[in-house]
Amino acid sequence: xxxxxYKIVLAEDDHILSKYLSSKLKEVPGFEVYTAMDGDEAEQxxxxxxxxxxxxxxxxxxxxxxxxxxxxxxxxxTKNVAVIVLSNLGQESDVTKAKELGAADYFVKVDFxxxxxxxxVKQFLGV
Amino acid sequence: MNYFVVSxxxxxxxxxMLGVFVVFKKRSSLNFKFAxxxxxxAVWSAAYFFWQSSGDIGGAFFWLTILSVxxxxxxxxxxxxxxAFLSLEVxxxxxxxxWIGLIIALSTIPMSIQGMLxxxxxKKLFFEYWPTAGSYYWVxxxxxxxxxxxxxxxxxxxxxxxxxxxxxxILLLLLGTGFGFIGGITNFPLWYDIPLPPYGNILVSLxxxxxxxxxxxxxxLDIKLVARRYSVYLASLATILVVAGGLRFxxxxxxxxxxxxxDITILMVSLTIAPFLKDYxxxxxxxxxxxxxxxxxxxxxxxxxxxxxTIEVKKIFQHITATLTRAFHAKNIAILLFVExxxxxxxxxxxxxxxxxxxxxxxxxxxxxxxxxxxPIALNDLQSMIDRSQxxxxxxxKNLGVEFINPLNIKDKAVGxxxxxxxxxxxxxxxxxxxxxxxxxTQAAIALENALxxxxxxxxxxxxxxxxxxxxxxxxxxxxxxxxxxxxxTEFVSVASHQLRTPLTATKWALEYLxxxxxxxATTEEKESLSELSVVNAKLIKLVNELLNISRIEEGxxxxxxxPVDLVRMVKTNxxxxxxxxxxxxxxxxxxxxxxxxxxxxxxVISKAVANFLSNAIKYNKIGGGLEVSIQKSGKNAVLxxxxxxxxxxxxxxxxxxxxxxxxxxxxxxxTEGTGLGLYIAKNAIELSGGSLKVDSVEGxxxxxxxxxxxxxxxxxxxxxxxx
Numbered sequence: 105x106x107x108x109x110y111k112i113v114l115a116e117d118d119h120i121l122s123k124y125l126s127s128k129l130k131e132v133p134g135f136e137v138y139t140a141m142d143g144d145e146a147e148q149x150x151x152x153x154x155x156x157x158x159x160x161x162x163x164x165x166x167x168x169x170x171x172x173x174x175x176x177x178x179x180x181x182t183k184n185v186a187v188i189v190l191s192n193l194g195q196e197s198d199v200t201k202a203k204e205l206g207a208a209d210y211f212v213k214v215d216f217x218x219x220x221x222x223x224x225v226k227q228f229l230g231v
Numbered sequence: 232m233n234y235f236v237v238s239x240x241x242x243x244x245x246x247x248m249l250g251v252f253v254v255f256k257k258r259s260s261l262n263f264k265f266a267x268x269x270x271x272x273a274v275w276s277a278a279y280f281f282w283q284s285s286g287d288i289g290g291a292f293f294w295l296t297i298l299s300v301x302x303x304x305x306x307x308x309x310x311x312x313x314x315a316f317l318s319l320e321v322x323x324x325x326x327x328x329x330w331i332g333l334i335i336a337l338s339t340i341p342m343s344i345q346g347m348l349x350x351x352x353x354k355k356l357f358f359e360y361w362p363t364a365g366s367y368y369w370v371x372x373x374x375x376x377x378x379x380x381x382x383x384x385x386x387x388x389x390x391x392x393x394x395x396x397x398x399x400x401i402l403l404l405l406l407g408t409g410f411g412f413i414g415g416i417t418n419f420p421l422w423y424d425i426p427l428p429p430y431g432n433i434l435v436s437l438x439x440x441x442x443x444x445x446x447x448x449x450x451x452l453d454i455k456l457v458a459r460r461y462s463v464y465l466a467s468l469a470t471i472l473v474v475a476g477g478l479r480f481x482x483x484x485x486x487x488x489x490x491x492x493x494d495i496t497i498l499m500v501s502l503t504i505a506p507f508l509k510d511y512x513x514x515x516x517x518x519x520x521x522x523x524x525x526x527x528x529x530x531x532x533x534x535x536x537x538x539x540x541t542i543e544v545k546k547i548f549q550h551i552t553a554t555l556t557r558a559f560h561a562k563n564i565a566i567l568l569f570v571e572x573x574x575x576x577x578x579x580x581x582x583x584x585x586x587x588x589x590x591x592x593x594x595x596x597x598x599x600x601x602x603x604x605x606x607p608i609a610l611n612d613l614q615s616m617i618d619r620s621q622x623x624x625x626x627x628x629k630n631l632g633v634e635f636i637n638p639l640n641i642k643d644k645a646v647g648x649x650x651x652x653x654x655x656x657x658x659x660x661x662x663x664x665x666x667x668x669x670x671x672x673t674q675a676a677i678a679l680e681n682a683l684x685x686x687x688x689x690x691x692x693x694x695x696x697x698x699x700x701x702x703x704x705x706x707x708x709x710x711x712x713x714x715x716x717x718x719x720x721t722e723f724v725s726v727a728s729h730q731l732r733t734p735l736t737a738t739k740w741a742l743e744y745l746x747x748x749x750x751x752x753a754t755t756e757e758k759e760s761l762s763e764l765s766v767v768n769a770k771l772i773k774l775v776n777e778l779l780n781i782s783r784i785e786e787g788x789x790x791x792x793x794x795p796v797d798l799v800r801m802v803k804t805n806x807x808x809x810x811x812x813x814x815x816x817x818x819x820x821x822x823x824x825x826x827x828x829x830x831x832x833x834x835x836v837i838s839k840a841v842a843n844f845l846s847n848a849i850k851y852n853k854i855g856g857g858l859e860v861s862i863q864k865s866g867k868n869a870v871l872x873x874x875x876x877x878x879x880x881x882x883x884x885x886x887x888x889x890x891x892x893x894x895x896x897x898x899x900x901x902x903t904e905g906t907g908l909g910l911y912i913a914k915n916a917i918e919l920s921g922g923s924l925k926v927d928s929v930e931g932x933x934x935x936x937x938x939x940x941x942x943x944x945x946x947x948x949x950x951x952x953x954x955x
Contacts, residue, residue, distance in 0.1 A: 118733055126742040163729055192732035194779070196790060196950075214732040214772050218740045219747075 110229050111155035113138045115146035115172065116190070117164045121213065125159070125190075128218045132226060143167025147175055150182050157229060160207070162191040162198065170205060177206040188228065190221065235358075236283045238433035243276035246437035249443040260313045261813035265446065268308035269439060275301040276435070282360070288352055291360035295352065296343045299362075303339040304369045306312045306378035313382045315609035316404065316446070317389045328381060335374040342367040355421055356428055364422040372419060379412055399659045403445040411438020467508040471501045525558040527667045534671060534821060538678040542685045551675050553650065556582075559664060563632060563652035565590060568679070569645040576648060584631050584650065594621040602645045603636040607668040608636055609660060635660045637668045639676035646676040646683075646888070720786070731775045738768045777908040781891065783950070784915045790834060790950030791919050795829035798869055798940070799862055802836055806860055809845045817854055823861040827869050831944025836920060840913035846871045847909070851877035851934070864942070868922075871938040880928040888926055889914045897930065920945040 116122040122139050129137045132173055138153055140146040141163040150158055150172075158176070161167035171191060174183040190201040190211045197211045208228070211221065225231075250269025251261045278298035285291040310332060314325055316323060321329055342348050347367035355361035364372075383405065390401045394511060414434025418425035475497045482493055513526070537550040552564045563583035567576035575592040593601075608616075610633055614625050628636070628650065637649040649672065654660070660668075742765045749757060783789045813820050848858055856876035863870045880888065880895045887893045892907040899905070914924045922940040 118737060120737040121733070121740060124737075124744055163726075192729045192736060194728065195730075212732075214736045214739065214775075217743045219743070 107134045108135050109136055110157065110231065111136045111138070111153050112157045112159065112225070113140060113146065113149050113153055113155045114159045115140040115143070115149075115164065115169065116159070117141050118161075124218050125221060127195070128222050129225065132222065132231065140207060141165075143169065143172045147172050150176055150185055150190045151179070156186060157225065158185050158187045159225070160187050160189050162189060162193050162202075172203060173202065173205040173207060186228070188225070233241065233283070235429065235432060236280060239276050239279035239283060240432055242435045242439075243273050243280060245439050246270070246273040246276060249439050252445055253446065260444065261312070264308070264312040264315045265442065268305070268312045271301060271304045271308045272435060272439065275305060279432075283460070284292070285360060288360055292349065292352055295349055295360075295362050299348050299368075299371070300336075300339045300343055303336040303375070305380075306375045307336050310378050310382050312442075313385065313404075317385060317401075319385065328378060332374060332378050335371060339367070339371055349635050352727045355424070357424060358421070359743060361421055363424070379408070384756060390623040400445040403441050407438040407441025407445070410434045410441070411436075414438075463509060463512045466512045467505060470508055470512075471505060475501050525667075527663065530554060530558045530667060531670050531674070535674055538674055542682050544579070544679065544682040544686055547675070547678050547682050551649070552580060552582055554671065555649070555668075558667065559651065559660070561635075561653070562657040563650075564653055565650040566647060568647040568683070570807060574598075579647075584633070584652065586631065591624075594624045597621045597624055598645065601636070601648065602640055602643060605638055605640045607660075607665045607672060610634055610636060635664075635668070637659070637672045639679065640671050641676050641680055644680075647681050649675070717786075720782075728775060728779050732772070735768060735772050735775065740774070742768060753799075774906055774908075777906055780912050781908060784912065784919075788950045789836075789916075789919055789948065790946035791833045791945055793831035793920075793945040793947055796832040796834045796837070798827055798832065798837075798871070799824045799831050801834060802841055802860065802862060802871060805838060805841045805845055808842075809849055812846075812849050813858060816849055816852055816856070818849065818852055818856055820858045820860070823859075825862055825864045826862055827862065828942065830940065831943060832920060832940065833945060836916045837940070840916050840938070841871070841873075841911045843909040844938070847879070848873050848875035848934070848936070851875065853877055856933075865939075867942050868939045869942055871940070872935060873938075874933060874935045876933040879930040879932050879934055880926070881930045885926070885928065889924075919948060 112129060114122060114126050114129065114137055116125065116139070119141070122141070126137050126139050129135050138155065139147050144166045146158070146160065146164070146169075147167065160169045160173060164172075169191065172225070173187055173189075176185060176187070183206075186212045187207045189207045190213050191198065191202075192213050194212045202210050211222075211224065213221075216224075246269040250273065252265045253269075256262070275298055278294045278301055282291050282294035282298055285294060307329065308917045310329060311321070314321055314329075319325060339348055342365075345367075347365045348371070349368070350363045352360050352362050362615055377643040386401055386405050386408070390398060390405065393401060398537070411434055414431030414437065417427060417431035418429040423427065442461060458592075479494070480775040482490065534550060534554040537554070538547060541547060548566050551566065555561060555564050563581075565578060565582070565584045565586065566580040568579050569575075570577050570590075573590075575590045577584055578589050578591065597617065600621070610625060610628055613636065614622065614629075614636060617625065631650075633650045634653045635651040637651065639646040648666075651660070742761060746758075746761050746765070749761070753761070780789075803822070803824070806820070810820070845860070852875045857874070858876075859872070859874040861872045863872070878897050881897060884895045888895070889910050890907075891911045893911075894905055895905040917924050917938055917940070920940065921944070922938060925937040925939075926934065927937070928934040
């Protein structure tokens with residue numbers, strides 16, 4: 105039986121964080137990982153790829169994560185893409201806003217190790 | 232002593248006293264001339280007295296000679312005084328008349344010696360010794376009558392020209408002249424055997440009295456007013472007497488007898504109708520006989536009603552001036568109000584005075600004079616009552632045409648002044664006017680004071696409204712700014728924490744990567760270094776989190792979200808997590824827990840605090856020391872106690888324990904790392920949860936942390952976030 109492929113878009117402007125997380129995600133069999141370095145690219149990639157999961161940073165150049173989220177959710181093609189917000193903004197208002205815009209979950213990056221985040225992704229996708 | 236002796240004595244006494252009095256009152260050229268006239272009258276009167284008292288013909292003749300000579304000087308002195316009074320110069324015709332009079336008067340001396348003044352002395356009527364006119368007597372008589380007649384003409388001409396109080400004075404002098412000289416002239420007929428006794432002799436003193444009054448008093452008794460009053464009373468009395476008398480006559484004619492009841496009835500009816508009759512004649516007199524007269528009561532009542540009906544300053548001015556114009560027909564009226572702060576009078580209403588400035592500052596203590604005097608006063612009277620330093624203002628008022636001033640005061644407080652010009656009729660302001668104006672002044676002062684207070688209150692209300700609106704606007708602006716500032720702070724904290732956390736996250740993940748990738752082939756030292764780096768990074772992350780917590784605490788943005796929590800389980804979990812560290816220190820751990828119900832707590836907040844206490848109790852404990860953790864139910868509270876046998880806290884530093892960044896000196900020397908924020912955050916977290924925190928410690932022996940939480944649980948606090 106062919107292994108199910110999960111497409112994941114990682115929108116993270118910090119190249120170090122992007123490098124570590126994307127490389128760890130790629131180690132999971134069946135994960136296809138696409139990276140985006142700013143809000144516009146994130147929106148564009150998601151529209152192209154229509155991933156199973158978008159890991160979305162909030163503070164990004166060109167367009168912030170909330171704007172991207174809002175646009176994706178209002179687009180027929182991308183409105184059903186699952187989104188987990190990964191951010192170091194930890195205010196309650198940020199979490200609430202993300203969930204109101206349609207994010208499935210919100211993690212504060214500094215609280216987790218990379219493998220913890222990968223485990224959470226696997227758990228979310230049911231892998 | 233007969234009437235004629237008495238009349239002479241009265242004339243003498245009146246002339247001497249009034250002559251001296253006038254000069255004593257004011258030493259002026261006019262008054263000296265009047266005094267000279269009085270002396271001439273006094274000499275004549277004295278001679279008259281002695282003549283009438285003489286017991287022999289020789290004495291009578293002597294005194295008659297003195298009398299005749301003295302009487303010839305009377306018209307000249309009278310003429311000179313009159314010229315001075317009327318401000319006429321002794322030039323031209325006046326000079327000629329003066330010299331003629333003087334020459335004639337002086338000529339009576341030799342003429343009397345020659346026997347040409349008195350031809351003889353005889354018994355006439357009831358006079359023992361009465362003179363017969365000599366051939367020269369008619370000269371003195373003609374001179375007398377001519378000079379007096381000419382003077383009367385001069386007075387009359389001036390009376391027609393003059394206005395105001397001067398006119399009134401001239402009228403008084405004319406009346407006095409009439410009484411005096413007519414009375415005096417009654418002496419002459421008998422000189423020519425005309426059988427007319429000199430009953431009018433005593434009237435000479437009236438002239439002196441009238442003149443004295445006229446030249447000393449500036450606002451005079453209004454003759455018209457007196458005449459009106461007495462004519463009204465006389466008419467009322469006459470009517471009652473005629474009617475009552477007529478009725479009584481009819482009764483007698485019909486019934487032929489007196490009846491006391493009828494008389495009493497007539498009396499009662501007369502008394503009843505008397506006031507109505509008086510009013511009727513009063514109005515009749517006002518309407519048909521006298522002009523520019525008013526009913527004081529009606530004026531005062533009318534103004535009172537008008538002033539009661541309004542609180543507006545402008546309307547009050549209008550009512551006052553309308554009333555004053557109606558009553559007095561003053562040419563101009565002005566109302567000035569006293570401005571206490573600036574100490575001047577402000578012109579607020581003016582019907583026609585040529586005032587060029589809106590304000591008036593009074594000389595010297597003139598203002599105090601008006602406050603103290605508090606009665607209407609004629610400007611001329613004022614002039615004589617104040618000293619030289621205050622005359623400047625009086626002069627200005629005179630030039631403006633002011634004749635009467637009515638101070639408006641309430642007790643000792645000046646409200647203002649009413650200035651009035653002369654009456655249109657030319658009459659002076661008399662005593663009754665003064666009384667009416669005094670009452671009007673009091674009414675006006677009260678009405679104006681109330682209106683001004685009302686005006687001030689209105690202005691104050693408007694100002695207050697404006698200021699409140701302005702303050703509200705400013706407050707709104709400040710609130711907006713504060714909100715913006717608050718938002719900026721929140722954003723700053725948020726962004727700052729993000730900016731700090733991102734590199735810390737990168738370090739954390741990089742170290743994780745290195746640990747994973749080097750696990751199999753790294754040396755022990757390399758693994759140790761990686762481990763140390765991870766620990767350091769974790770501390771930095773912890774510091775950032777604690778700073779965020781402090782920011783939330785200080786801004787009241789901490790959220791407390793209580794849910795039912797098993798406190799004992801939570802503490803046990805925390806102790807279990809710290810057991811590896813406790814074992815490292817070889818600590819003897821003892822636990823004791825009472826059974827507790829579920830307590831509504833924000834588990835994250837309380838757990839964090841407990842973790843902090845346990846961390847300290849282990850960190851600062853001695854190797855092999857004891858660690859006791861217990862929870863007791865104490866009344867309505869649950870009490871968690873954590874006791875260690877560590878370094879303790881110096882006594883003098885106990886008060887600083889819960890301050891931000893504070894670490895006890897012995898803690899710093901034993902463990903150099905540490906932020907000094909843990910206890911501050913823990914204390915705030917417990918207090919936000921409705922609990923309290925107490926610390927007991929003895930340096931070198933150990934520390935006991937006592938955390939008390941209410942069994943009813945914590946209240947929910949809406950906030951930005953729970954503690955990190």
